[in-house]
Amino acid sequence: MTAVTSTTTRTDLTKTLRDAIVSGEYAPNQRLIEADLSSTYGASRAAVRTALLELGGEGLVDRLPNRGSRVRAIPLTEAIEILEVRMGLEGLCAAKAAENITDTEIAEFHRLRADILTASESDLFEYSRLNQQLDRRIRELAHHPTAVSILERLRAQGVRHQFRLAFYPGRAAVSAPEHAAIIDAITARDAAAAERATRVHLQSVIDALRTIG
Known part of the structure; x- marks a missing residue:
């Protein structure tokens, strides 16, 4: 503590x-x-x-x-509503990150991509940490203080449900390629694809939360 x-x-x-x-x-x-x-x-x-x-x-x-x-205990229904709101904001941040990313940051994201895929197969705690690192770096590259401020509050409210989901059997095998797709779009400087990949991933999170309850 x-x-x-x-x-x-x-x-x-x-x-x-x-x-x-x-x-x-x-x-x-x-x-x-x-x-x-x-x-x-x-x-x-x-x-x-x-x-x-x-x-x-x-x-x-x-x-x-x-x-x-x-x-405060956040019920599942509210956690899903939060994710639905985050979908738009995180998609925006991913698109902005794709527009702003530098060559040096592209190399950083490529390394992060490899680490995420490796950790997803053997170390779920490290995988969860790397996912948080990816989310943070995307927000930083977005250079959009308003979206980031709202996102940080929303993420804090729903993080427990997502943390539980991260360790659900077989979930990493689904989410790791989704994260890789987001990175691929950002490093390709394809804003539309980055936003789309982010929405696909968060919809997948919503669907999984509904399944496991």
Whole structure:
């Protein structure tokens, strides 16, 4: 668990708590007690309260009248709705990345493609990490702060369902070629194909989530 120093800003505390919730350090419906969080992270009660209010606004925390806060459990139906919204935004980012990518970044993406395909066959934890790295690099190359800001909030809400899906038997064999297709389109600087490949992948994620429940 990450400690927060006395000089940590409110923004840092919010990010630390967000990361802990997204990673599963705090389980869905788990109570978030301000005094405990204050002690754990070395932050004031006021800073903790403000961070929880901000995370409530992001849909990650439920504020309960006279009962404090708890980690919000995102139902499957809502996770699918989030993915449907992300489809458009992530398609846009992939298209922008294809337009902006440099020769040096193309070489980087080719290496990432090879690593993703290799990890999908032998190391699902590394495969999941590499997929997150790919998503992050696409957002960075998009140079679209508005889309990225909205995406980061939406991804945080639905990440638990996708993390569970990543380790579902046989899923990596389906998703790895989809990620490779996205990379191929971006490195070919084909914006339309990059957007299309991204939509295909996210629709595949939606279909798989509906199947496994």
